[in-house]
Amino acid sequence: MLTFKQLRYFLAVQQHHHFGNAAEEVCVSQPALSMQIRDLEKELGLCLVERNARSIRITPEGEEIARRANQILREMQDLKDYAKHAASPLSGIIRLGVIPSLAPYILPKLLPALIKQYPDLQLNLRETLTASLVSELKHGTLDVVLAALPIEEPELEEVPIFEDHFLLAVSSSRKIDERKRMGPDDLHGENLLLLEEGHCLRDQTLSFCGAIGQNQSANVGATSIATVLHMVAAGYGVTVLPEICADTEIADDRITLLRFAEPQPSRRIGLIWRKTSPKSEDYMALARCLRNVTN
Amino acid sequence: MLTFKQLRYFLAVQQHHHFGNAAEEVCVSQPALSMQIRDLEKELGLCLVERNARSIRITPEGEEIARRANQILREMQDLKDYAKHAASPLSGIIRLGVIPSLAPYILPKLLPALIKQYPDLQLNLRETLTASLVSELKHGTLDVVLAALPIEEPELEEVPIFEDHFLLAVSSSRKIDERKRMGPDDLHGENLLLLEEGHCLRDQTLSFCGAIGQNQSANVGATSIATVLHMVAAGYGVTVLPEICADTEIADDRITLLRFAEPQPSRRIGLIWRKTSPKSEDYMALARCLRNVTN
DNA sequence: GCATAAGGATCAGGATATCTTATCAATATA
DNA sequence: TATATTGATAAGATATCCTGATCCTTATGC
Known part of the structure; x- marks a missing residue:
């Protein structure tokens, strides 16, 4: 089985052209390193280092292996760096x-x-x-x-x-006193505009309004809050708007937002x-x- | 120390979504695999697998690590393939x-x-x-x-x-009988054309001709045999040509090749x-x- | 509710692999 | 010829890894 260690030791040898120094670099004894190199060569069935009494020399195949090993170790390091990065909190x-x-x-x-x-x-x-x-x-x-x-x-x-209060959005043409707090009865008989099926806001609105009283044509089914508000502005009806949307959506002075009386409905x-x-x-x-x- | 084994085991888990099956694939017992995964996670300081009583799930970081590990193992395989290739005789x-x-x-x-x-x-x-x-x-x-x-x-x-016999190249205008075998005396007084310093052919020719007798202007110093032969063809002198060059160089009928008498000089x-x-x-x-x- | 099954974690003991120290063998150097 | 250098080898200690048995948690069936 080819191991990471063998490649590391071999690269040290390839860099130092010297077993002893290479061993020192990777912090093991020289025999330990020699054995790993021997195992690597046996594993690959290939002579990587030409031993020569007084000096050593990396074979051409050894150089190629070293190039590949280098690449592998670099990616290994990248992987570790990635992990280290990912391990820090909220990263x-x-x-x-x-x-x-x-x-x-x-x-x-x-x-x-x-x-x-x-x-x-x-x-x-x-x-x-x-x-x-x-x-x-x-x-x-x-x-x-x-x-x-x-x-x-x-x-x-x-x-x-957080608690997101619901507001009532009505057409500004209705001339309602904005300081008035809406009560259950005020929705009676209004055309309530809603998002399409599946939106939790639709269900929440319906269950809240159901508690207040039945409404007429609740079956509008818009795909976004912006669409619903355009319809309100155009005078087609009223809608229930989460407060968090108010800042973003109401740049339109054709819409007036009214707060419900306590206890304010919310999600x-x-x-x-x-x-x-x-x-x-x-x-x-x-x-x-x-x-x-x-x- | 990060090891290849850990990556291999982890990839098995990532593919099977199951420790037992993964262990079977890599041919170890389930505890052995579990421990390697644990070591890998400890090494990376990162949770790779979300254990969940009844099933497991790879974390997003785990998937990223798996991608990188895959790449590393693939390059490892390439390295082994290269070695196997390079190990066959004359490869x-x-x-x-x-x-x-x-x-x-x-x-x-x-x-x-x-x-x-x-x-x-x-x-x-x-x-x-x-x-x-x-x-x-x-x-x-x-x-x-x-x-x-x-x-x-x-x-x-x-x-x-092999033994590469020397031939004598002379200008065809000399009208020499090609069947005649050249002896030592025949080079006497000829203008001997040579390659520049450092070419072994120059040294061999000189030592051979020195044995036959001194020659005049040996200091031509051409950079290639083709150049020397062009000079021979133009009538500037003679040269000694290794037989192996004959086929390639002598498409020029202004040059005649003559064989030396036995024992033929050679390299x-x-x-x-x-x-x-x-x-x-x-x-x-x-x-x-x-x-x-x-x- | 309780028993059972599934699936991963844990533990103890033994097998492997790896390391260190000491030593050898070959070769270059003085 | 003696000495130094350098990688290989051997023996014993150490660390690692694996197996098999068992535990723990949770889902499922009766």
Whole structure:
């Protein structure tokens, strides 16, 4: 069996042209080195060093082997360097999944902070619906997921990050006093605009509004919050907007945001990972970082 | 210390996603494999495999390490393949030095025969004067030399290949009977044209002609046999030509070749290598091949 | 709930492999 | 001819690695 050690010893010989000095370099006795070289030659069925009473000489094949060995040892070193790099806390690759109603609003805050604090971290991002994220997390295609809690899978760990209050977005043409706190009755009879099936925000809105009272045409099914808001601005109806989206989305003065009366409805955003994941520590740190950027 | 074994075992795990099966593939017991994986992880300071009661999963870093390990093992295999290739008789690299008065005439015959008989052999050729060749041979920059014997260095082995008779090249305008065998007296008073200093052919010619009698302007000093022959053709004098050059050089009917009377003068061409060289066998085979192409 | 199965971790003991020290053999140098 | 240099060899100590038995945890079946 060819070994790493043999190559290392041989390279020392090739550099020093001297068994004794080579042995010193690799910190073993000269016989130990001689034996490894002998084993290597036997292994390869090839004479690598021409021994010559007073001096030695590397054969042409030996030089070729040395070139290849050098390449191999260099890659070995690269591998170790990579590992060392990846081993430092919050470094290496983390595959993060985020739900669509969160990604565009939280990532622009999170990524710069992460890069600054953990320059060795490489985030692979994926944005899709909660069900897929959880499935991929359990399957091992993702490492950690940012979504609305609860997920409540026994094999998954979940920690809360922040409470994201819901706001009501209405057309500014409605001339409603912005200081008024919306109550359950105020949604009665409104045309409630929603994201398409599968979005947790849709389900949360429906269950919240279901508690308030039945609404009419809830079957809009937009593919993004931006789309829904364009419809609100155009006067097609109202929608429920997570507060975290407000800064980014409401540059449009045709929309007015209204706060609900206490207890304000909200979603709880949290970080989720496999309990068995070896980097739980890192995900806790990631959670702290997230809390910082969301206040 | 990182070892190849660890990488091999880890790759098996990475492929099988199962310690038991991986152990079977690499022909060790499962605990042995587990321990190597553990050592590898400790060595790298990195968790490569996420153990999970019922199944295992390779971490993202593990996948990266696996990719690198794969590359390393592949190059290792290449190295072994190269060695195996180079180990077969007369294969691999041989650095051959040849003197200038031989190279252009013998190599066109030798190389095709070698390629046919030993397709795995790679000849690195060098053409220069005997003194340099011997020096480089002793220094290890060359493996084997084709030159005129004797060299008589105690550390060098020399075997004769063939006897290369000298012919006399004269201008055809001299109208000499080609069947006449030249004797010592016939060179008397001729303008003897020679190669420049350092060529063994020059020394051999001079010592031979010195034995016959002194000549006039021997100080021509051409850089190649072709040049000397052009001068002969132009009527500037005569020269002594090794028989092996005759076929190639004499397409010129302005030159007539004359054979010397017995005992014909000649040079002995031989193959020379270091006695300590590990490929003496190969050089013997090379010598046989050379004898075949020179009859 | 309990028993069973699956799968990896751990442990003890023995087999291998590797190292060190001392010594040898060959050759160059004074 | 004596001495120094240099790689090879031998013997014993040490470290490493493997095997087989067993343990621990978790999922599955009754």
